[in-house]
Amino acid sequence: MKIENLILHLHGKISSMIHRFGTEDLVELLHEFPAVAIIGPRQVGKTTLAKLLAGQIQKELVYVDLENPRDELKLQDPVLFFEANEDKCVVLDEIQRKKELFPILRAMIDKNRQPARFILLGSASPELIRDSSESLAGRIYYKELTPFHLSELDDQLDMNQLFLRGGFPNSLMAKSDKSSFRWRESFVQTYVERDLPLLGLPLQPSEARRVLRMLANLNGQLLNYASLAKSLGVTAPTVKKYIYFLEQAFLVELLEPFTENSTKRISKSPKIYLRDTGIANYMLGIVSYNDLLAHPKVGDLWESFVLQQLAAVLPADVERCFYRTHNGAEIDFILQFPNNEKIGIEVKWSSAPKLTSGTYTAMQDMKIKKLFVVSPTDESFYLKHNIQVVNIKEMIKVVLKKIY
Numbered sequence: 001m002k003i004e005n006l007i008l009h010l011h012g013k014i015s016s017m018i019h020r021f022g023t024e025d026l027v028e029l030l031h032e033f034p035a036v037a038i039i040g041p042r043q044v045g046k047t048t049l050a051k052l053l054a055g056q057i058q059k060e061l062v063y064v065d066l067e068n069p070r071d072e073l074k075l076q077d078p079v080l081f082f083e084a085n086e087d088k089c090v091v092l093d094e095i096q097r098k099k100e101l102f103p104i105l106r107a108m109i110d111k112n113r114q115p116a117r118f119i120l121l122g123s124a125s126p127e128l129i130r131d132s133s134e135s136l137a138g139r140i141y142y143k144e145l146t147p148f149h150l151s152e153l154d155d156q157l158d159m160n161q162l163f164l165r166g167g168f169p170n171s172l173m174a175k176s177d178k179s180s181f182r183w184r185e186s187f188v189q190t191y192v193e194r195d196l197p198l199l200g201l202p203l204q205p206s207e208a209r210r211v212l213r214m215l216a217n218l219n220g221q222l223l224n225y226a227s228l229a230k231s232l233g234v235t236a237p238t239v240k241k242y243i244y245f246l247e248q249a250f251l252v253e254l255l256e257p258f259t260e261n262s263t264k265r266i267s268k269s270p271k272i273y274l275r276d277t278g279i280a281n282y283m284l285g286i287v288s289y290n291d292l293l294a295h296p297k298v299g300d301l302w303e304s305f306v307l308q309q310l311a312a313v314l315p316a317d318v319e320r321c322f323y324r325t326h327n328g329a330e331i332d333f334i335l336q337f338p339n340n341e342k343i344g345i346e347v348k349w350s351s352a353p354k355l356t357s358g359t360y361t362a363m364q365d366m367k368i369k370k371l372f373v374v375s376p377t378d379e380s381f382y383l384k385h386n387i388q389v390v391n392i393k394e395m396i397k398v399v400l401k402k403i404y
Contacts, residue, residue: 020049021152021313026143027056030089030116033141034109037095037120040145041250042191043168046121049145050091057116059089066094075101082108086117095120095129096199102135109139123191124199128248144250147276148172149312151396159392163305164289166278177288184282188212192251201245207232211242215252216274216283220300222324223254223272243272250275255307258321258334258366267324273304280304299349303332306347306374309392310335313400329361331368337402344368345395348375353389372398 029036030053038046047063054061062085065071074081078101082090086108092101105118122129126142147167150159157172165171165180168187174180192212193205201208214231223243225236232239246252254270274280280301286292292301310333314320319336323329323344333345344366346359353375363371373389380390390398 020045020145021149022143022145023049023053026053029141029143030057030119032115033139034113034115035105035118035120035136035140036116037122037126037140037142038145039122039125039142039250041147041168042123042195043170043187044145044147045169046145047091047093050093050119050121053119054089054091057089059087059116061091062088063091064093066092066097078104079108086112089116089119091119091121093121095122096124099129106135106139109136113139123195123249125248125250128199128245146250146308146312147278149309150393151309151313151400160289163277163302164281164286164292166276166281168276168278171278180278181282181287184278188279188282191249196245196249199245199249201242201249203242212246212251212274212279213283215243215246215272216280217297218272219274219280219297220271220303222267222269224269251279253307253311255333256321258323267326271322273307275308277301277305277308302349302376303347306345306392306395307333309396310345310399313396313403315403318403323362323366325362325365327361328356328358329365330356330358331362331366331371334366334368335399341402342366342368343398343402344371346371346373348373350375351377353383355383355387 026036026038038050040046051061051063064074075098082104092098095101109117120140148162148169149167150162153162162172164177165174166184168184171180171183171187174183188209192208196208197203197205203211211232214228218228225239229236229239243252243254247254251274253273253275255273256270257267259266259268274283281292284295284297286295292298295301311320314335317338321334323331323334331344332347334342335345336342344363346353346355353373355373359371362368369386371387372395373383373387374392374395375389377389377391380388380394382388
């Protein structure tokens, strides 16, 4: 289906019509926990999902937007409000703006500990909303909602559009690439330049944009704090603080290197990725798919895209890292499953990918029995008996089969 026709069909209701990955888990959690927090960046579909969940838990929903002054008035006496809605499911949106509510929520839950009393929606991680983890320990379960990914979209959209525009619903479903680009411009301005400072990011708006642009250029590369600090004119600890905030706000991800039990000279620096290729493409000035194909960073962006498609379906007990030695042995991603099985993943922006000797050396070092090479190809084929070239959809199927 063409994007223009899909837009008309969905008419702004894409989030409610596409089945979100992990919805069944959330319903199960709401039957177990008094409070469930759905966390993720702004505009990712948390509110829509919460309203859909209410229909599956047989409770009336009371929605409170903590950014709406009128809704804020309802909580002038929060104890009275919560007691009046004791038999309902209260949704508190943008909970990071009212951290003083957490001790009150704890008291309400302890007074009447029944499932699905509260759904909390937040645009920051539990670590950034410190009061929640301290006040609601044992009473709340956190679940992250990512932007749309391939496992949710099936064949409704061309993968190239997801690669270009990213997975935020309003960006992905925009009527044109230019409209999508403008939406991401507005998103960065609102989220990075306004919301993050409110959460404690010690950066002026122009500096926050500059940091994000530099990280977009470093996407998929080893993160050198000292070098980045020098470019920004600050200290390395200050840069680490910036990265921490961006990571906890779901904008960047640090992929740690494999280091344990090795006598090799292994890189100890993490690799950094922007978590949505649409945001990365915006920061790099990439408007169209042809712009993306011609960009010198397309290979790194593809690596970032593959990582995030996999990360969106991986449970917490599957460890992911990368392997790189100072002698050139390297594997882009290594997934280690709970049964200690490891698979290696190389990412190549080529329909006829070739591996270097460093990949084979890394396989020997890590005792990798099976390596997958993810490339933008329609066909799967073997380079060797234990090395298979696959597209990203096939790679996701392989991972899901191992998990379930």
